[in-house]
Amino acid sequence: MIVYLLCFILFLVGLYGLITSRNLVKIAISMSIMEFSTFLFFALVGYVNGGIAPIVDPADPVKIYVDPLPQALVLTAIVIGLATTAMMMAVIIRLYRKYGTFDIREIKSLRG
Numbered sequence: 001m002i003v004y005l006l007c008f009i010l011f012l013v014g015l016y017g018l019i020t021s022r023n024l025v026k027i028a029i030s031m032s033i034m035e036f037s038t039f040l041f042f043a044l045v046g047y048v049n050g051g052i053a054p055i056v057d058p059a060d061p062v063k064i065y066v067d068p069l070p071q072a073l074v075l076t077a078i079v080i081g082l083a084t085t086a087m088m089m090a091v092i093i094r095l096y097r098k099y100g101t102f103d104i105r106e107i108k109s110l111r112g
Helices: 002-020 024-045 068-099 104-110
Strands: none
Touching (some): 002 024, 024 068, 068 104
């Protein structure tokens, strides 16, 4: 139960950084922290204490297996999150080249 609470706290740390920061790079890092906390949560959902890899052995059918579906979904989500982060960083770099700042409030006031 404590690990689920820690995942929630990690998500809240990322949300706090997302809400309070004006720097675009810090916002991107906060979003990555939030993403990581959800990945960790989904991986923990499929974990079973004392479970083994889900390779079925017909000779010994009475074993506890770890659920592989959340792990597969997390791997897919990591790839999608990496692509999203790369796109977000590319947009941030373009904004910096155009306006010369990472501050959102300054970018809003510069109009150009």
